[in-house]
Amino acid sequence: MTGHEVRPLAESEFREAHDLFRRALLWRPSKDEEWERNSGRYEPGRVLGAFVDGALAGTAMATTNVVTVPGGRRLPVGAVTGVGVRADRTRRGVLTSLMREQLEDARRRGEAVAMLHASEAVIYERYGYGVVSRSRTVELDRRRAALREDAPVGGRVRVLDQDEAAPILPAIYQRCAQDRPGQIGRDDAWWAGQRSWLGDGVLIAVHTGGDGLDDGFALYEATKADDVNALQVYDLKSANATAAVQLWRFLLGVDLVDRVVGHGRPLDEPLEWWLADRRQCRVTSVDDDLWLRLVDVLEALRARTFGPADPVVIEVRDEFLPHNDGGYRVGPDGVDRCSDEPQLVLDVAALAALYLGDQKASGLVAAGRIEARDPAAVAAADRLFAAVETPWCGTNF
Ligand SMILES: CC(C)(COP(=O)(O)OP(=O)(O)OC[C@H]1O[C@@H](n2cnc3c(N)ncnc32)[C@H](O)[C@@H]1OP(=O)(O)O)[C@@H](O)C(=O)NCCC(=O)NCCS
Structure with missing residues (x-):
C-alpha cells in the first residue's frame, strides 16, 4: 500500500518527529537538553511526516548542505536524515511515500543530488541511492605501533574538553581539505547536534602547526572492556599530513592505553606508511560511508x-x-x-x-x-x- 498523506511538518510537530525517529532507532525519547541541541537541524519545509489514519507514522528530513564532486565543485545537496517509521506501521509503503516526496522536493529546490548514511544497506537502493564512498576501522596496539623516524613531525598538540573545543572546531574543519570528493559542510546546527551524541568522556586533541594555526583535531574517548584500555577515535580531521601524524603520535603516546581504534577513517589514509611495522595497523572493517542519489x-x-x-x-x-x-x-x-x-x-x-x-x-x-x-x-x-x-x-x- 502506498499513497499515505505526506506533508512538511509544522515546527510544533518537529519534536514528535524527532522522538519517532529516535524510537525507530531503538533509542529512548529525547531529553529537553538533547532536543534543544538538535532542534536547529530541523529546517522548516524540509521535515516530512507521513500519516496513517490521521496520526504521524513516519518521518524523514533533510538539511541543506553541499558535497564536493570530482573536479572540486561543491554541489547543493539535501543531507537526508531523521528517517524512521513507527514499528507498528512498517512494511506498508510509508518510507516509499516519504522518499518520493523528498526527492521531488529536492528537484524543486534544484538539487541535482541527495545524500545519506544508511542504518542498513538493504533500504535505499530501491530509491536509487548508491554507495559513493567507503571508510575503514583501524586498530593499533599502542605499545607496538611505533611511528617511523621519517614520519612527518612538527607543531604541538593540546587536549581540550568539549566546552573549550566547541568555539574553535568549526574553523579548523573549514581549514581541512574540502576538495576531496564526498566532503560536506558542517554548519552551526550540525556542531550543536553533534554535542548531544557525545558522551561526557569525549576529549579533543588539537594540533597547532609551526605557523601558529590550529590545523587538525581528534575527538576521542577512553573505554575499558575485558581489561583492555582503548581510545576510540570518532573524528580526526587534519589540514595536512604533519597534523595527522602528530595527532596519531599523541594518541599512540597516551599512558595506560592498550589499543587505539580509529573509526570511519578514509581508505587512503597512509597510516601503514607512517608506522615502523605496517602490520600494526589492523583493518577490522571496511564499511559504506556516504550514499548518493542522482536526482537530476x-x-x-x-x-x-x-x-x-x-x-x-x-x-x-x-x-x-x-x-x-x-x-x-x-x-x-x-x-x-x-x-x-x-x-x-x-x-x-x-x-x-x-x-x-x-x-x-x-x-x-x-x-x-x-x-x-x-x-x-x-x-x-x-x-x-x-x-x-x-x-x-x-x-x-
Ligand atoms: C527502514 C524503515 C524506515 C523502512 O520503513 P517502511 O515504511 O517499512 O518501508 P516501506 O514499507 O516503504 O518499504 C519499501 C520496501 O523496502 C523494504 N524494506 C524497507 N526497510 C527494510 C529493511 N530494514 N530491511 C529489509 N527490507 C526493507 C520493504 O520490505 C519494502 O519492500 P517491497 O517494496 O519489496 O515490499 C523502517 O523499517 C524503520 O524505521 N527502521 C528503523 C529505523 C531506521 O533504520 N531508519 C533508517 C535510518 S538511515
Missing part, C-alpha cells in the same frame, strides 16, 4: 569533471524517477542527452557508485551491475570516471 542525472554528471578518454554513451535506468531514464553521452568535454545506441547500460544506483570514483566501471561489469554492450567502452568509462582522490565523507549526519 544530467545536471549531476555535468557538475563533475571527467578523465581523458573517448566519450561513452550510457543508458541509465531509473524506475523511481523516470525523468532520468535514457541515453547520455559522457566525455571529458561535457555531457549531453543522446539517443545513440548505448555502449553501457546501468541503473541509477550503479551510476552513483561510479559518480565520485569509488568504483570502476569494469568492476561493476564483472559484478553484473553494468551491461557492456560494447566491451571497448568499459576501459574508456574506467578512465572517464576515475577520481584523482579517493572519495570520503567522514561526517555523520
Whole structure:
C-alpha cells in the first residue's frame, strides 16, 4: 500500500518527529537538553511526516548542505536524515511515500543530488541511492605501533574538553581539505547536534602547526572492556599530513592505553606508511560511508569533471524517477542527452557508485551491475570516471 498523506511538518510537530525517529532507532525519547541541541537541524519545509489514519507514522528530513564532486565543485545537496517509521506501521509503503516526496522536493529546490548514511544497506537502493564512498576501522596496539623516524613531525598538540573545543572546531574543519570528493559542510546546527551524541568522556586533541594555526583535531574517548584500555577515535580531521601524524603520535603516546581504534577513517589514509611495522595497523572493517542519489542525472554528471578518454554513451535506468531514464553521452568535454545506441547500460544506483570514483566501471561489469554492450567502452568509462582522490565523507549526519 502506498499513497499515505505526506506533508512538511509544522515546527510544533518537529519534536514528535524527532522522538519517532529516535524510537525507530531503538533509542529512548529525547531529553529537553538533547532536543534543544538538535532542534536547529530541523529546517522548516524540509521535515516530512507521513500519516496513517490521521496520526504521524513516519518521518524523514533533510538539511541543506553541499558535497564536493570530482573536479572540486561543491554541489547543493539535501543531507537526508531523521528517517524512521513507527514499528507498528512498517512494511506498508510509508518510507516509499516519504522518499518520493523528498526527492521531488529536492528537484524543486534544484538539487541535482541527495545524500545519506544508511542504518542498513538493504533500504535505499530501491530509491536509487548508491554507495559513493567507503571508510575503514583501524586498530593499533599502542605499545607496538611505533611511528617511523621519517614520519612527518612538527607543531604541538593540546587536549581540550568539549566546552573549550566547541568555539574553535568549526574553523579548523573549514581549514581541512574540502576538495576531496564526498566532503560536506558542517554548519552551526550540525556542531550543536553533534554535542548531544557525545558522551561526557569525549576529549579533543588539537594540533597547532609551526605557523601558529590550529590545523587538525581528534575527538576521542577512553573505554575499558575485558581489561583492555582503548581510545576510540570518532573524528580526526587534519589540514595536512604533519597534523595527522602528530595527532596519531599523541594518541599512540597516551599512558595506560592498550589499543587505539580509529573509526570511519578514509581508505587512503597512509597510516601503514607512517608506522615502523605496517602490520600494526589492523583493518577490522571496511564499511559504506556516504550514499548518493542522482536526482537530476544530467545536471549531476555535468557538475563533475571527467578523465581523458573517448566519450561513452550510457543508458541509465531509473524506475523511481523516470525523468532520468535514457541515453547520455559522457566525455571529458561535457555531457549531453543522446539517443545513440548505448555502449553501457546501468541503473541509477550503479551510476552513483561510479559518480565520485569509488568504483570502476569494469568492476561493476564483472559484478553484473553494468551491461557492456560494447566491451571497448568499459576501459574508456574506467578512465572517464576515475577520481584523482579517493572519495570520503567522514561526517555523520
Ligand atoms: C527502514 C524503515 C524506515 C523502512 O520503513 P517502511 O515504511 O517499512 O518501508 P516501506 O514499507 O516503504 O518499504 C519499501 C520496501 O523496502 C523494504 N524494506 C524497507 N526497510 C527494510 C529493511 N530494514 N530491511 C529489509 N527490507 C526493507 C520493504 O520490505 C519494502 O519492500 P517491497 O517494496 O519489496 O515490499 C523502517 O523499517 C524503520 O524505521 N527502521 C528503523 C529505523 C531506521 O533504520 N531508519 C533508517 C535510518 S538511515
